[in-house]
Structure formats: structure tokens, C-alpha cells
Amino acid sequence: MRLGVIDIGSNTVHLLVVDAHHGAAPIPATKHKMVLRLAEHVDAEGAIDESGAADLARFVHECLGIAEDQGVEEILAFATSAIREAPNGDAVLERVRSETGVDLQVLQGTDEARLTFLAARRWVGWSAGRLLVIDIGGGSLELTLGDDEEPDVAKSLLLGAGRVTQDHLPGDPPSAEDIRAARRTVRASLAREIRPYAKAATPDSVVGTSKTVRSLARIAGAAPSGEGPYVLRTLHVDDVRETIARVAAMTAAQRAGLAGVSAARARQILAGGIIAEASMDLLGVQELSICPWAMREGVLLRYLDLMG
Missing domain, CATH: 3.30.420.40 (ATPase, nucleotide binding domain)
Incomplete structure (x- = not known):
């Protein structure tokens, strides 16, 4: 159908x-x-x-x-x-x-997180074991962790790339002081919510979803989307740090010239990097794999499950 x-x-x-x-x-x-x-x-x-x-x-x-x-x-x-x-x-x-x-x-934030987790689980399969999913949207950050198709821990935080840009990173480019302040705010907000993940067993696999994560991986040298969804794409936390340092002094127009960065999202890529680095660092993640499926696919899969 x-x-x-x-x-x-x-x-x-x-x-x-x-x-x-x-x-x-x-x-x-x-x-x-x-x-x-x-x-x-x-x-x-x-x-x-x-x-x-x-x-x-x-x-x-x-x-x-x-x-x-x-x-x-x-x-x-x-x-x-x-x-x-x-x-x-x-x-x-x-x-x-x-x-x-x-x-x-x-969709409420936790529903958004759970549907994204479902899509990621179906994409990576059961062999991925205990799965951690990091999803950086425009308005919120979803973090989910679990062994099954329903996560054991699911949180939605108001730390999206667009929101952090609008609230904390004025200027084109933003000042070094504003960047440091944004970094402090993101890390403090995330640290308040990290306890359930710290108490849980270490994940066997970590994936990142969303356009922001895909763009960060592309800047770091991952294969372009034209090579198809089945190519392995990864993102290391050190690559994120390098990207933050690289784009911090760039204007939005200059960032739009980078591989994988559209003009529409150029202003937000710095905030996306700050959020990704904080999430990976505080969750103890050195490297994640890119998952092409996210919430839209989760909505479809849940609908098909109910219809079946």
C-alpha cells in the first residue's frame, strides 16, 4: 500500500x-x-x-x-x-x-523518542544488542536506550540545534563568549538528565539520527547520500570537536559551502556540533554509526504494526 x-x-x-x-x-x-x-x-x-x-x-x-x-x-x-x-x-x-x-x-517528546528508537532498532536489528540512540532535531534532543523495540529510557530535551542557535548563538558568526556560554548551557542541561543512562548497562551499539548528525558526519568525510543508505557512515567525537573549531568563526554563507551543509541549516550546524559533542562526551560515546531511519520511518512502522 x-x-x-x-x-x-x-x-x-x-x-x-x-x-x-x-x-x-x-x-x-x-x-x-x-x-x-x-x-x-x-x-x-x-x-x-x-x-x-x-x-x-x-x-x-x-x-x-x-x-x-x-x-x-x-x-x-x-x-x-x-x-x-x-x-x-x-x-x-x-x-x-x-x-x-x-x-x-x-507527538509528545517521549513519543517522538520512542518512535525514533523503533526505527533505529528495526534498521540495525537485534544483533546490535543494547542500543543507544542520539537524535538531534531542530527543537529538541531525543536520547533513548534499550534492549528491545521499546526503549528502557527515553528522554526528550529542549536542546535542538535550531533552538540553541536562536536562544544562545546570535551573530554571524557568534562571538567566542556566546559559544562558550552555549556550550555551558547545553552541558549543564544535559548533565541534569544523564543519571538514568549512567546507571544503565553500557550500550553495545550507538547510532545517531537526523539531518544534523548526518551533516556532521559528512563534514568529517562520511560518504555522501548519493551512495545510498547501506554504506557504513560513522562519526567520532574527535571529528565533532574538529568541526566545532572549524565552523565557529565561519559565517552561515561560508558554512553552506561545506560538504553536507545546506544553506537552510548552515546557521545551526555549530549548535548541532555543540549538542553532539556534549551528548557523546557525557554519555561516554567515542563513536557512533549513522542511521538513515528516524521518526518518520518510526511512524510508518508503528502504523503497519497496528494494521497487521
Whole structure:
């Protein structure tokens, strides 16, 4: 059956169309995305502004047309941190519903973490043993750990690359003082939540998901996406440190010239590096593998499980 997933993130809005069947890996048919950066379309109280809400409704409507052209039978639509944290999130959801007929489901942070873990577990398989997943989004950081398809520990922290950039890294490039302050804030926030992971058994495998982690790996020399999803790609914590030092003094325009860094995410790659380094360091991770599946695939897999 052909399914469509509309994913409303803090940076981008994605439509993923796949051919999916219970017991089989979803096969991508087409993708469509819009760089919306909802996290930047907020007022002083954190509410999503008129422009952001209008663009969101317009893009969802656009997605419906593409899905129809692609023969999609069912659309799964969900929103994450940007809508979840906005005080007028319900009003934005109602606007999208009234203008498009699409009922966006808001995933809570722990649900986001668990679905990403499910996708990563299915990708790496049971031979990976006890699995730790680090997922750096635009608005939040998800950390999950477990032996099964359901994690034993799942946390969602307000430490996304876009959020840290917006809140702590002004300037293009930001000052050395702001970078140090951002690093302190990220590490202190993460250290407050680290105890359940420290108490648990050491993971047998560690994977990273999300565009931010993939970009950091690409800067460090990992294979480009054009070589396909089955190529082994890794990221060492020392590579992350080198990338932080390299991009800290660059403008966003200069960062966009790096391999794997789009203009839309160029400002956020420094914050992404700071978050990745802190997560790996405080969790005792020297190296992780890149997992191409994340939350969108988790949503699809959970749906297929329920339908099966």
C-alpha cells in the first residue's frame, strides 16, 4: 500500500511517500519538503505568527495534491516540538484542519523518542544488542536506550540545534563568549538528565539520527547520500570537536559551502556540533554509526504494526 507521512518539524516540513507493507521495509517513492523554520516564526511569548501559520497550512495543502498524484491511500500527519511548545499550537492545528482537512497529531517528546528508537532498532536489528540512540532535531534532543523495540529510557530535551542557535548563538558568526556560554548551557542541561543512562548497562551499539548528525558526519568525510543508505557512515567525537573549531568563526554563507551543509541549516550546524559533542562526551560515546531511519520511518512502522 502507498502511504504518505507529513512531518511538521521545527526546521522543515516533509512529505515522505512510501510503498509499505507489514513485515517489509518501507520503500521511498518520492519526497517533498519546505524549509519553514517554524521555530523562528514566533513572537515574544513563543506563539507562532500569522506568516508561519499561513505557510504551514499552504504547504500541507500542497502535500495533499502531491500525495493524490502519487496514489497515496492513507496520510499520517504529525507535528513535533515547534507546535508542541507554542502557546497557540492548538489554534494553528485548527487552522490547518479547517483549511486543508488534515488533522495533525502532536507527538509528545517521549513519543517522538520512542518512535525514533523503533526505527533505529528495526534498521540495525537485534544483533546490535543494547542500543543507544542520539537524535538531534531542530527543537529538541531525543536520547533513548534499550534492549528491545521499546526503549528502557527515553528522554526528550529542549536542546535542538535550531533552538540553541536562536536562544544562545546570535551573530554571524557568534562571538567566542556566546559559544562558550552555549556550550555551558547545553552541558549543564544535559548533565541534569544523564543519571538514568549512567546507571544503565553500557550500550553495545550507538547510532545517531537526523539531518544534523548526518551533516556532521559528512563534514568529517562520511560518504555522501548519493551512495545510498547501506554504506557504513560513522562519526567520532574527535571529528565533532574538529568541526566545532572549524565552523565557529565561519559565517552561515561560508558554512553552506561545506560538504553536507545546506544553506537552510548552515546557521545551526555549530549548535548541532555543540549538542553532539556534549551528548557523546557525557554519555561516554567515542563513536557512533549513522542511521538513515528516524521518526518518520518510526511512524510508518508503528502504523503497519497496528494494521497487521
